Amino acid sequence: MYDFTSMISRRNTDSVKWDVKPNELPMWVADMDFKAAPEILEAMRQKVDFGIFGYEEPHDDYFEAVAKWYQREHHANIEKDWMFFSTGVVPTISSAVRRVTNVGDNVLVQAPVYNIFYNSIVNNGRHVLSSDLVYDVKTHQYHIDWQDLDAKLAEPLTTMMILCNPHNPIGKVWTKEDLMKINRLCLKHSVTLLADEIHGDLVFKGADYTPMFSLPEELLQNVIVAVSPSKTFNLAALHAATVIVPNEALRSKVNRGINTDELGEPNLLAIPGTIAAYTRAVQWVHELRGQIRANYETVVKFCQESIAGITVVPSTATYLVWIDVRQLTDDSAKLATFIRAKTGLYLSAGNVYGGDGNHFLRLNIASPKAMVEDGLNRLQQGIKEFSAIN
DSSP states (O other), X not given: OOOOOOOOOOTTTTOSTTOSOTXXXXXXXXXXXXXXXXXXXXXXXXXXXXXXXXXXXXXXXXXXXXXXXXXXXXXXXXXXXXXXXXXXXXXXXXXXXXHHSOTTOEEEEOSSOOTHHHHHHHTTXXXXXXXXXXXXXXXXXXXXXXXXXXXXHTSTTEEEEEEESSBTTTTBOOOHHHHHHHHHHHHHTTOEEEEEOTTTTOBOSSSOOOOGGGSOGGGOTTEEEEEOSHHHHTOGGXXXXXXXXXXXXXXXXXXXXXXXXXXXXXXXXXXXXXXXXXXXXXXXXHHHHHHHHHHHHHHHHHHHHHOTTOEEOOOSBSSEEEEEOTTTOSOHHHHHHHHHHHHOEEOEEGGGGOTTGGGEEEEEOXXXXXXXXXXXXXXXXXXXXXXXXX
């Protein structure tokens, strides 16, 4: 029903992703090369055609749209009073770090993880403390070192943990049991748990993700959850997110930070765009997941059959593929730079994500199949040339 095959030129459109040389193919930053759902575009056009753009704030229809989406898609219930608007997940994280922790505190992450988390911590005078995920080189799967996590949460200066679920860049969906165990450790050590669930709608196979706010009530008293339509519907420039905080005292604190930082006022399209996405574009998302799965399987098959020395890390969520290149190099930045220079393929070097990222590249596959295939051919060529001289 929807078009996920058209090649749409995004050059000279102020796109961060496509600000590249004419021969380059960007498959790095996490936005899609698909047009937004026509239902969303229609709602936006109606808003623009109305022609008056004064100050706005979300009302019940906005929060009902969010709540009904999570109930329908993920079988998870949100109380209306738990929610408030923010201009983005990252701004929410930075604001919560400032409001809930103190300068000099530790904020715990699980590297390799979305690199902007580090900015939100360090730029606000806090310290990054990582309980690195453990990688099994035989199964190519990651798991949590529970003993290390417990010990680092117990450190007196550790006051917040930022969880990524599904986890970027490895594409792992944490189980409900994992989440409950993490939460109990945070409660044990009086650590606030902030869950970034921006990729939660993009589970393309296997078990669905469990929203943190759907855990038993006793595990919700230290929880902040940030969600957004931006990744799901390719609406990053919409600057709209919803913050979900079940505990009233914690919610008041975080909400006060959002308002102090001037992050609570939507732009002219944020409200109609979000409502249309969550109420009218469900079929578009379902078809998108099928396209991501097909692209992922294409990548896995091509890499297995045609590119020696690399392994695609098995994943079930996000449109970001984590590729193990340790047989070629322990410096993924060097490899990424080489591939871009030789072929024009622009990938994310894994070192920016911390942990063992030096052994990995990240590939964005949220593009038409023809673009993905072009990227794979360039990847094959780049690695062949790199291997010949190293």
